[in-house]
Amino acid sequence: MSEIVFGIHAVEVLIKRNSESIRRVLVQNNRRDQRLHKLIKLAQSNNIKIVQKSREDLDELTEQRHQGVIAECGELKKSSYHEKHIPELLDAAGSEPFILILDGVTDPHNLGACLRSADAAGVNMVIAPKDNAATITDVVRKVACGAAEAIPFITVTNLARSIKQLQDRGIWIYGAAGEAEHDIYQTKLNGPIAIVMGAEGDGMRRLTKETCDHLIKIPMAGEVSSLNVSVATGVTLFEVVRQRR
Template identity: 50%
Template sequence: MSESTTIFGLHAVRTLLQQRPERAALLILQKGRDDARIAEVLKLAQAKGIKIEMRDGKELDRIAGDERHQGACLQIRSVGVLGEGALDDLLDSLTTPPLLLVLDGVQDPHNLGACLRTADAAGVAAVIVPKDRAAGLSATVRKVASGAAETVPLIQVTNLARTLRWLKEREIWIVGTDDQAPHSLYASKLTGPLAVVLGAEGTGLRRLTRENCDALVSIPMRGVVESLNVSVATGVLLYEAVRQRQ
């Protein structure tokens, strides 16, 4: 059964109205705002027959909580995350070699949102996360993802190591990141059916996750910092894969 959630911010609201209007239930706009971006969102909602309400800024502040709403909130029928059973059907439906992103225990919702946004831009077929000790699809994640949470399937699995073994049975190459890996990602093959695996903030890949990777690669670090934020590392890895796959 679908659940109801609210997304905030003009870009996230506009993206959903453009790409998934059937999931929009109620658009709430701030009274007194008549700038071009608000007008665009209003026009989109009117064209799709979506219910619209005008409320004062304090009411939008209350709805959005700590989030920055920019004068627009959209209540949507959220499909939420998908179960691992959806992964088989998704892979069967693809007509090109899959590119998957696996996040091993990323708990910061801002990082998950940023990873989803990058995954959408890079053409990732799905993002896979464990059910436990990992961020889920919250309003913060959706806001940071700028609409990508509505376009990239997020699949939660009970046992990540088992899922990686299953992906290998489907002839998908599993590449994990490790600061101590002897090979740079730039010297590694990232073409064909591929799953890129990144670890949690600070701790990296768990042992069983690492052991179920076909290869481990590192990102060259030329400065004094020892590692990159997981969302930044995701961008580096995915776009090297995009470069090679072109």
């Protein structure tokens, strides 16, 4: 079974982190910019075969925006983390773990963007339900720009139970909900913390919401009642970063 990874940054990170999985890198034969040249040199230094292809040939491999580069891989390793690894990841995170929980995000572009924001904000792990939610795909890897390989992504069978296990470890759970009384700028968001973001459109499920310690919201000044989940995730995570500093 083979898989593809596309996009300059996603392929670059894959070469650096998992070069042995790459069979060859296909590059657009009429593209000669500096970023692609740098990627080709990196691939060659890792003894990865480079094959020149037309734009049309690359377009046949994916309908997504590939930026003139596609890595053909063997079956990529899925996340090596399982829900049983959550305690050891918490131990490694130190006294103030920072966790993102995604309750049913289904769009791979949103998942990729959430992972990218989580990695940039210094989140220790991302937790999501196994069912009715997006998982790691080539589109997620492209949008995540390397974060899909960098941050522990853990799918769990029972999200409410996993949240309670985090609470038992002294982690406060803050769920994002439009009906919350307090916004993220009025709320103390430091210490050991997990931020829960709900699904596109519907938000958190009822049981997830009831399990949270506190509900918070992003204040909205205009006519739009809510933000895209990936945008809301970035805003909320970096408010935590701001308060921690």
